[in-house]
Amino acid sequence: MLRPNWWLMWAAVSFLPHNGRVLAAELPRIEQVGLVAPNVIGLTITAGHVEYGRQIPYVKQAGDVVVDAEMHRFVRRGDKIIGTLVGKNADLLCTMDVVVGDRFDTKWADQRNSYSVISTNDPNYATPQKPKTVYRKSKPSDLAMIGQYKFDSPTENVVYLEMPTPLTSGKSYEISFPNSGLPLQKFAFDPTRVRSEAVHVSQVGFRPDDPAKVAFLSCWLGNGGGLKYEDRLPFTVFDEATGKAVFEGLTVLSKAATDKTEDAYKKNYNGTDVYEMDFTALTQPGKYRVSVRTVGCSYPFEIADDAWRKAFVVAARGFYHQRSGIAIGEPYTTYKRPRSFHPDDGLKVYASTTPIMDTGNGLNQKDSNFGNLVKGRTDQIVTNAWGGYMDAGDWDRRIQHLKSTSLLLELAELFPDYFGVLSLNIPESGNGLPDIVNEALFNLDFFRRLQTPEGGIRGGIESSEHPRRGEASFQESLTVLTYAPDILSSYFYAGVAARAARWLAPQHAELADKYRTSALRAMRWAEQDREREEKAYLMAKHPAVSDTRNFAAAELFRLTGEPEWNRLFLATTIFKTADAVPAYHFDSLEQYDGAWVYARTDRPGMDETVKQCCRQALLKGADERAESGKRTGFHWTKHPYGPVVYGALSSPENAVNIVRAHVLTGDPKYLRALVLASQTGAGANPVNMCYTTGVGQKFPRHPLQLDHRITHQPPPPGLTVGGPMDNDNKGLKDPFIGPFAGSVFCPTYTQWPALEAFWDVFWDPMVCEYTVHKPMAGHAYVWGYLAARAPLARRPAEAR
Secondary structure, eight states: OOOHHHHTTOTTOEEOSSTTEEOOSOOOEEEEEEEEETTEEEEEEEEOEEEOOOEEEOOOOTTOEEEEETTEEEEEETTEEEEEEETTTTOEEEEOOEEESOOOOHHHHTOGGGOEEEOSSOGGGSSOBOOSEEEEEEEESOOEEEETTEEEOOEEEEEEEEOSSOOOTTOEEEEEOTTSOOOOEEEEOOTTTSBOTTEEEOSSOBOTTOSOOEEEEOOBOGGGOBOOOOTTOEEEEEETTTOOEEEEEEOEEEEOTTOOOSSTTOOOSSSSOEEEEEOTTOOOOEEEEEEETTTEEOOOEEEOTTHHHHHHHHHHHHHHHTBOSSOBOTTTOSOOBOOOSOGGGTOOEEEEEEEGGGSTTTTOTTSOSSHHHHHTEEEEEOTTOOOSBOOSSSOOEEGGGHHHHHHHHHHHHHOHHHHHSOOOOOTTTTSSSOHHHHHHHHHHHHHHHTBOTTSOBBOEEEESSSOOTTOOGGGOOSOEEEEEBOHHHHHHHHHHHHHHHHHHTTTOHHHHHHHHHHHHHHHHHHHHHHHHHHHHOGGGGSHHHHHHHHHHHHHHHHHHOOHHHHHHHHHHOSOSSTTOOOOOOTTSOTTHHHHHHHHTOOOTTOOHHHHHHHHHHHHHHHHHHHHHHHHSTTOOOOOTTSOSOTTTTTOOGGGHHHHHHHHHHOOHHHHHHHHHHTTGGGTOSTTOOOSBTTSSSSOOSSOSOHHHHHTTOOOOTTOBOOOOOOOSOSSOOOTTHHHHHGGGOBSOGGGSOGGGOOOOOSSOHHHHOOBTTTBHHHHHHHHHHHHHSOOTTSOOOOOO
């Protein structure tokens, strides 16, 4: 992941309101007209678009100056930056981006005289009517790097016209825009067909037997604040094909804007009242819309047996699209990328003496991603170091990515029949293993190839800096290094490899033995090296290391039944009493993973009391998450003290324990909580966006994934971005969007409610980037569980 400390080193960063823009004959465009309340019209208006830089042969001219800025190589010609050099030979130039089109005239937009509404069949609008009040929210819709750390942005603007009287269903209206050049807008108000941004529903859809089917009604008017609705407004679910009403109900207040109890920080993340519409009783498969009689309707959604399956396949194929070391393309995907980071193409990977644990990519937050790693560089070349998943928008592969492997294997274990026949259309399809297992092993094998002769596991591969601007992964010109082996990486690998061996053992004994042997070698090396590392590295005593050691011990005991691993688990677990509660560490295991394994193990010599304590701890953790979902307006869930950032609102990754509680108990309350926790990231949110590329009608178009931008392709499907975040937070704000595009916001970005605070702009890693382990791994796991789970009449058998 591109870390904030790198970006904030850009001392010269600035947002340019005029320079670099091509004022072509492109007027702002009206993208959406609809109501958000009976008397409030919402107009979505976009202005400008980005023409991305292109790679061309670099022909040096007299006077060209190469400006080295961090890792980038800007070329200045005269008084202008014309691009950045690309490749080891610096023989390509990636030109700078350009924003094309007129700017949105906010001064004009904020005036009542800029709008006029008339109707031929609504007497209240027989003569042109001006709005009583105009409200607006504006944000960047993309970002262009137009110079040396200089940015420009097109915009998305939603203008709200509070009219003197309500508009009437069945009547036709014309909206004109004096002194603007914008075209006349005609629309007939039909709340069953005219979409309203105030009506939110999952774009994944629902299974007929989902124990919760809900939509939401809410609208934040930007500088107009929250919008209040009447209580118990009628809503209807309509069949998309026939227009027939199939369900009717009344809205219920889910969370008032004044109710600041969504988490332990005593906050409300909505900025407006949120109303819920429950249509759980609707079980007939079909395609539908939810309509609020006086407001409008939602995007269409499906009720179908395969609703979650289709979503899971896209999410799981996101891992394929992140693969390193192979070419990506037909017949497996329309997204194309040449093979990257493979030694057969001349890549050299140098060993570093620094373990990942002692870097910013690991546990040492005082280090950058690169400082200690580069300091430890040697001339030793590590061979056969290829594969794994690219971390995010950039290309490092690190031990945390085994989270995705672990959870994919867990799904395969829980539902062997379901996933045994599910195709992901990947190169290994048809080789005798389920595709979900093949995908898991592709990543695991990368770390197995990095195992040293002594058994230690290197924590991955990283370049000497973040990618150079304009370079694709297959053009990397920076030095590439691999971490020294360490106990953190070796413990995590040992646990996941043991999980793989156990799954493979019944039908693939030879392959299972390979992973079993490798897992034991890694574990024994880590146990032998632990004392040395604890003396050498402060981070060796970090809770994440002890939690990972505990997980590995549990998996090895479950695999082998050997008493030494049982003893180690019992010595390291915190769940020795029924009231034990793990200390909260953001983005760490918290020992729940080890407890989950031990709670489902059946081996001689187990401590049955500890086993029950592990089970109770898992249920307590799940209950906590389920209760959290009841407190939030849109039913997303997290730890009460977890930050609202990076996946909290874009994915149900915080609901993994709820899945496990449902497996352990079959209690329907957990399944309901899980389905509800999955709604926000699937599109039932104020932005009406599913935060996974390729899923739904509206998804991120500009995720921070460098290869698609450089090669001018749509982003590959299956990437779940970090999504909205809380910027009204003293300790954690988006450090990029203010310097990059702060002047286009209305209101200022720190005043946007967290649920609204998503900007699809590429260059903001806090909201537009992702990693394969967070939120992608937990996200795919939850969707996979919802797809594969047995009908409500049956519960999945517990694997032993």
